[in-house]
Amino acid sequence: MSYSAIATVKRELLVRYLEAWAPAALHRARRVIYAHGYADADGGAAVEAAMRVLAEQSDLVRGRELTMVATGDDLGAIAPRLAAIQAESGAGAGLAVHTISGGTDGRLPVGLKAIGAARVPVLGFLDASSSSVAPATVSALTAGKPADVLLVLPPGASSDSFRTGWPLFSQVELAVSDEPGELLVFGTTAGKSLEGFKEALWSVDEFAGVRYRDPGDPDRHLIDISLTPHPGPLRREILAFLHRVGSASVTELRTFALTETVYRAADATRVLHTLIDAGTVTREPSHGRLGGDVVITL
Structure with missing residues (x-):
């Protein structure tokens, strides 16, 4: 399996969705929170990409609060890189970054509560494709209003235990062969967010043979990534x-x-x-x- 290609697809999908979500959330609310779990899972590539998107919102965060909370086992090497991106952005005090080492399951729910995530727009990205994630960690994001989550699970995993609190729930396999691929799950409390996720899903560039598979398709057909996907x-x-x-x-x-x-x-x-x-x-x-x-x- 081409893990690097799959990682690239996940990262681009996160960036595309975040580019649409962040300005819309900042227009709607004075406080906005982005939560990135397992931030050290890929050497920090995904969280740095997310940080660059947030830093591009410098004009919008003036007079508002845009907060990133990043958790992982050890973010000692990643925190300075995020701080450098923040310093270069010119967003000033409106863009705040909190990095918390010690594990996502133990730290993310506590971090969300500490920064006051209740009833403000929240987006979470949790790439648990190489880790185990507790359902309580995912459901902690539902404190937001509205709340969205992008969750990645290992090949063959079931998403059933993560549905609690998410009235809208969609999933897709990222695959390069007939073998099960990583399961990308999107949960949201808002219909427009689900529509936005689907638009981002199909607008991602195709990378090194990575294709989608609909978990509900009994024939397990592989679908090329395209703006007009095979029907x-x-x-x-x-x-x-x-x-x-x-x-x-x-x-x-x-x-x-x-x-x-x-x-x-x-x-x-x-x-x-x-x-x-x-x-x-x-x-x-x-x-x-x-x-x-x-x-x-x-």
């Missing part, structure tokens, strides 16, 4: 969903794609057009725009 797995999942429920509105099927698959709502609309044209499903009414209230039946 095969989504087609199968929509048809399986219709087999279970009989019929569903376009809105319900778009929501199903967004929340239960790796795809976006817009991808579901694209698949529905092809299914209707092929005669695989019917629509009611039979003519006109494919609006949200149109009912789709096998």
Whole structure:
């Protein structure tokens, strides 16, 4: 497995999502918190990339508070590098960085409470692909309002124990072969955040054969990273969903794609057009725009 390529994909996805999340959160609230767990897992490459994104918000943090809390086993070598990026940013006192060594499970929940993470926008990134992470560590992020988490689990891991407190939950495998890949999980308390994550997911550049796999696809099809992803797995999942429920509105099927698959709502609309044209499903009414209230039946 190309671990370096997978690490690059994870890092770019974090950067793309953070670039959209940080300015939106700063416009919405006076205090914003970004939490980075296992910051020493990759030698600090991911947390430094995140720090650069936060430092670019220097114009927005004036009069506001943007805080990073980074935890890991030993951040002694990483803390000075983060401080240097902070010093060069010109963000002044509005950008605060707290590095806490001693382990993420033991330190992150305490650190979030100490800096007052309750009821302010919070985004957490926890790459536990080489570590074990406690469900309580992930759920500690739900103190935020709204709250988002990007969580990476080892190949073959289950995300079931991490769903508590996250009303919206999506996951995708990062794979380079037929073997199980690392599991990337996104949890959020806001629908717009899930849409933003999906846009970032498919806008990442393809690296060294890394592809996505939808954990809900029984055929375990590998999907190339693309702005217009291959619709095969989504087609199968929509048809399986219709087999279970009989019929569903376009809105319900778009929501199903967004929340239960790796795809976006817009991808579901694209698949529905092809299914209707092929005669695989019917629509009611039979003519006109494919609006949200149109009912789709096998």
